[in-house]
Amino acid sequence: xxxxxxxxxxxxxxxxxxxxxxxxxxxxxxxxxxxxxxxxxxxxxxxxxxxxxxxxxxxxxxxxxxxxxxxxxxxxxxxxxxxxxxxxxxxxxxxxxxxxxxxxxxxxxxxxxxxxxxxxxxxxxxxxxxxxxxxxxxxxxxxxxxxxxxxxxxxxxxxxxxxxxxxxxxxxxxxxxxxxxxxxxxxxxxxxxxxxxxxxxxxxxxxxxxxxxxxxxxxxxxxxxxxxxxxxxxxxxxxxxxxxxxxxxxxxxxxxxxxxxxxxxxxxxxxxxxxxxxxxxxxxxxxxxxxxxxxxxxxxxxxxxxxxxxxxxxxxxxxxxxxxxxxxxxxxxxxxxxxxxxxxxxxxxxxxxxxxxxxxxxxxxxxxxxxxxxxxxxxxxxxxxxxxxxxxxxxxxxxxxxxxxxxxxxxxxxxxxxxxxxxxxxxxxxxxxxxxxxxxxxxxxxxxxxxxxxxxxxxxxxxxxxxxxxxxxxxxxxxxxxxxxxxxxxxxxxxxxxxxxxxxxxxxxxxxxxxxxxxxxxxxxxxxxxxxxxxxxxxxxxxxxxxxxxxxxxxxxxxxxxxxxxxxxxxxxxxxxxxxxxxxxxxxxxxxxxxxxxxxxxxxxxxxxxxxxxxxxxxxxxxxxxxxxxxxxxxxxxxxxxxxxxxxxx
Amino acid sequence: xxxxxxxxxxxxxxxxxxxxxxxxxxxxxxxxxxxxxxxxxxxxxxxxxxxxxxxxxxxxxxxxxxxxxxxxxxxxxxxxxxxxxxxxxxxxxxxxxxxxxxxxxxxxxxxxxxxxxxxxxxxxxxxxxxxxxxxxxxxxxxxxxxxxxxxxxxxxxxxxxxxxxxxxxxxxxxxxxxxxxxxxxxxxxxxxxxxxxxxxxxxxxxxxxxxxxxxxxxxxxxxxxxx
Numbered sequence: 001x002x003x004x005x006x007x008x009x010x011x012x013x014x015x016x017x018x019x020x021x022x023x024x025x026x027x028x029x030x031x032x033x034x035x036x037x038x039x040x041x042x043x044x045x046x047x048x049x050x051x052x053x054x055x056x057x058x059x060x061x062x063x064x065x066x067x068x069x070x071x072x073x074x075x076x077x078x079x080x081x082x083x084x085x086x087x088x089x090x091x092x093x094x095x096x097x098x099x100x101x102x103x104x105x106x107x108x109x110x111x112x113x114x115x116x117x118x119x120x121x122x123x124x125x126x127x128x129x130x131x132x133x134x135x136x137x138x139x140x141x142x143x144x145x146x147x148x149x150x151x152x153x154x155x156x157x158x159x160x161x162x163x164x165x166x167x168x169x170x171x172x173x174x175x176x177x178x179x180x181x182x183x184x185x186x187x188x189x190x191x192x193x194x195x196x197x198x199x200x201x202x203x204x205x206x207x208x209x210x211x212x213x214x215x216x217x218x219x220x221x222x223x224x225x226x227x228x229x230x231x232x233x234x235x236x237x238x239x240x241x242x243x244x245x246x247x248x249x250x251x252x253x254x255x256x257x258x259x260x261x262x263x264x265x266x267x268x269x270x271x272x273x274x275x276x277x278x279x280x281x282x283x284x285x286x287x288x289x290x291x292x293x294x295x296x297x298x299x300x301x302x303x304x305x306x307x308x309x310x311x312x313x314x315x316x317x318x319x320x321x322x323x324x325x326x327x328x329x330x331x332x333x334x335x336x337x338x339x340x341x342x343x344x345x346x347x348x349x350x351x352x353x354x355x356x357x358x359x360x361x362x363x364x365x366x367x368x369x370x371x372x373x374x375x376x377x378x379x380x381x382x383x384x385x386x387x388x389x390x391x392x393x394x395x396x397x398x399x400x401x402x403x404x405x406x407x408x409x410x411x412x413x414x415x416x417x418x419x420x421x422x423x424x425x426x427x428x429x430x431x432x433x434x435x436x437x438x439x440x441x442x443x444x445x446x447x448x449x450x451x452x453x454x455x456x457x458x459x460x461x462x463x464x465x466x467x468x469x470x471x472x473x474x475x476x477x478x479x480x481x482x483x484x485x486x487x488x489x490x491x492x493x494x495x496x497x498x499x500x501x502x503x504x505x506x507x508x509x510x511x512x513x514x515x516x517x518x519x520x521x522x523x524x525x526x527x528x529x530x531x532x533x534x535x536x537x538x539x540x541x542x543x544x545x546x547x548x549x550x551x552x553x554x555x556x557x558x559x560x561x562x563x564x565x566x567x568x569x570x571x572x573x574x575x576x577x578x579x580x581x582x583x584x585x586x587x588x589x590x591x592x593x594x595x596x597x598x599x600x601x602x603x604x605x606x607x608x609x610x611x612x613x614x615x616x617x618x619x620x621x622x623x624x625x626x627x628x629x630x631x632x633x634x635x636x637x638x639x640x641x642x643x644x645x646x647x648x649x650x
Numbered sequence: 651x652x653x654x655x656x657x658x659x660x661x662x663x664x665x666x667x668x669x670x671x672x673x674x675x676x677x678x679x680x681x682x683x684x685x686x687x688x689x690x691x692x693x694x695x696x697x698x699x700x701x702x703x704x705x706x707x708x709x710x711x712x713x714x715x716x717x718x719x720x721x722x723x724x725x726x727x728x729x730x731x732x733x734x735x736x737x738x739x740x741x742x743x744x745x746x747x748x749x750x751x752x753x754x755x756x757x758x759x760x761x762x763x764x765x766x767x768x769x770x771x772x773x774x775x776x777x778x779x780x781x782x783x784x785x786x787x788x789x790x791x792x793x794x795x796x797x798x799x800x801x802x803x804x805x806x807x808x809x810x811x812x813x814x815x816x817x818x819x820x821x822x823x824x825x826x827x828x829x830x831x832x833x834x835x836x837x838x839x840x841x842x843x844x845x846x847x848x849x850x851x852x853x854x855x856x857x858x859x860x861x862x863x864x865x866x867x868x869x870x871x872x873x874x875x876x877x
């Protein structure tokens with residue numbers, strides 16, 4: 001419900017937005033159209049009216065009749081028997097200016113001018129002058145020997161090739177100095193300027209093509225480059241008219257204009273970020289048809305086809321372009337779309353102007369301006385794109401700068417976090433170490449101190465409290481000793497242990513025999529950690545304590561040796577061999593566990609044994625106890641590599 | 651039974667220990683053996699005791715109520731070079747023992763040692779046999795390794811100058827650190843068993859830093875300080 005209501009609310013809102021954006025835009029475009037029309041009127045080149053010749057007699061198809069220039073003749077496809085305009089002018093030798101000329105501001109398609117029966121100008125020799133879409137003027141000096149005092153005759157043969165109608169603008173005959181400026185103005189406007197635009201277009205085509213080659217994922221540059229190339233070809237291609245040497249090529253090239261306009265529409269769609277619809281390809285169909293016909297059929301069919309198919313296509317494309325830009329203006333409201341929209345409006349106005357002129361609805365001097373305005377638009381687009389590209393480069397530069405700053409910031413943060421992390425890791429290691437220390441102290445010292453307290457409370461004086469206190473001190477020394485860095489040499493820890501054990505055994509009058517079977521003692525273990533040392537030393541302590549307390553031994557022998565892998569029980573054979581491992585054994589000459597007999601101590605012994613086994617397991621060592629009436633032997637086979645974590649503890 | 655020096659008179663011991671029970675315990679063990687023991691509970695008392703007559707042996711704790719035992723050891727070493735000095739330690743940890751050795755002590759005594767061991771240790775000391783423990787030997791040899799590696803950072807613990815130790819002395823220390831007896835060390839190194847205690851005393855003497863200026867001199871000699 002609410003959704004529908006929301007949708008319903010959105011639609012009028014969107015319509016309002018559309019209206020509020022489209023209406024001002026259309027009004028501005030209307031203004032631009034008006035301005036263009038006014039501009040075209042104002043910019044109409046002025047001709048020296050004092051020397052105009054308007055009254056001619058036209059002989060066409062064998063019939064002569066008086067006509068007034070400018071004049072349209074019917075369209076024709078044959079060059080034989082062209083319309084002949086005959087006029088007269090008066091020449092006075094006494095006039096100041098010596099050189100006289102004949103000036104034809106506009107004609108289509110070609111003229112042959114004769115003065116007093118002698119040809120002074122034949123525009124067919126200048127291919128470009130014959131292009132109907134160019135408003136090329138012609139001027140020719142009249143040799144003074146031709147001029148007669150008084151009345152002179154001038155004849156203009158108008159060569160027309162359809163389907164366009166022939167046209168002859170007012171002819172001017174007079175002193176060259178008076179006619180030349182008008183001619184120069186027209187040449188500048190209708191000959192030089194298009195060439196300049198075309199040159200400009202070709203340069204932009206190269207630039208855009210390079211951009212597209214380097215950035216394939218932006219086809220908009222490629223499309224525009226193609227349009228520009230077509231435009232340049234069109235500007236410099238010979239007109240498909242009879243004097244043309246390569247008429248077939250010229251006919252094929254007629255397809256360039258509709259193609260180019262279709263490409264411009266593609267460009268517009270892509271430029272404003274839309275997808276080019278598949279059916280949009282139809283827009284190229286007229287161009288292709290003209291191309292194919294130009295390839296197959298001989299003149300004048302391609303020209304006719306161009307007129308009925310090509311020119312309207314250009315118009316349709318311009319209209320589509322206007323729609324695309326209008327949509328873009330509504331949607332984006334940015335300078336690029338607005339500028340392009342204005343340019344399209346100008347070109348469209350010029351095209352309509354030309355159409356009106358072709359169909360003689362609007363009387364003017366048949367000056368075609370759409371090509372000129374279109375070239376100007378293309379140049380503007382190209383310049384805009386280049387400008388956008390340069391701005392993008394600037395943005396990239398500033399982005400790179402920002403990136404450097406950002407990277408530096410991130411680096412700083414990373415450094416800080418690394419310091420934090422390091423501190424955290426240190427704290428964690430410290431906490432781990434503290435945990436281990438607490439556990440070790442708890443295992444030994446804590447229990448012994450509690451035992452001391454208990455014994456004192458019961459009022460037992462004498463050796464038991466002493467024993468417990470000594471054990472506590474011994475354990476404290478063990479814990480402190482184990483924290484020393486012994487560089488993986490277990491022998492160093494055993495050295496201290498021997499000292500303590502000897503001191504412990506001396507009052508009991510028990511001898512401790514120390515037997516290192518292999519010269520180096522035990523292999524080095526770089527992975528050896530304090531907690532391994534504590535476990536091993538506690539196992540040895542337990543073994544010695546058992547021997548003293550329960551077995552009533554007189555001698556305890558500690559044997560230390562290194563064994564190689566896969567070797568037998570051979571002694572002193574620890575040299576070499578793969579993965580040497582150490583073996584520590586504690587043997588006594590007591591009466592053994594089995595014969596210990598006492599029920600009270602049996603439980604204690606069993607617990608001690610269990611402790612020894614679990615400690616050995618935590619270090620990855622193999623524990624073996626052999627006990628009989630001749631003594632007890634504890635054998636501890638150390639691992640080749642001590643386990644890193646205390647996994648077996650749980 | 652009475653322990654007597656070369657002159658025949660009883661050997662005098664100055665025992666400096668602030669904890670009364672420990673003091674009694676040590677004193678009992680020593681007096682029973684026949685030593686003449688004077689005890690002091692503070693640094694001041696100990697100085698007074700020293701002022702009267704030079705003891706043959708000084709046994710001192712390090713942490714005293716009015717100062718540090720190291721000062722006492724240094725003073726005694728300077729005033730009475732013939733007095734044997736031992737530090738009394740509860741745990742025999744390197745920190746306290748080594749710092750005492752560097753100012754002139756030549757051994758240490760554990761506070762909980764058995765009475766017979768206490769007497770034996772003092773007797774050996776007077777006879778010129780300085781006791782050394784495996785952990786102290788280990789500490790010293792590991793310092794010699796650290797010095798050989800030229801590590802930029804000094805290892806933690808008290809400053810120890812091991813540069814004057816000979817390779818043989820270092821070998822002996824290694825043997826002790828690994829728990830070998832003097833006899834075993836002597837046979838390994840091809841020495842006479844009797845010479846080993848003398849070597850150990852030499853080691854103590856070499857580790858001793860007599861004065862501040864000497865310490866500086868040593869440091870310069872070894873390139874530890876650049877002038």
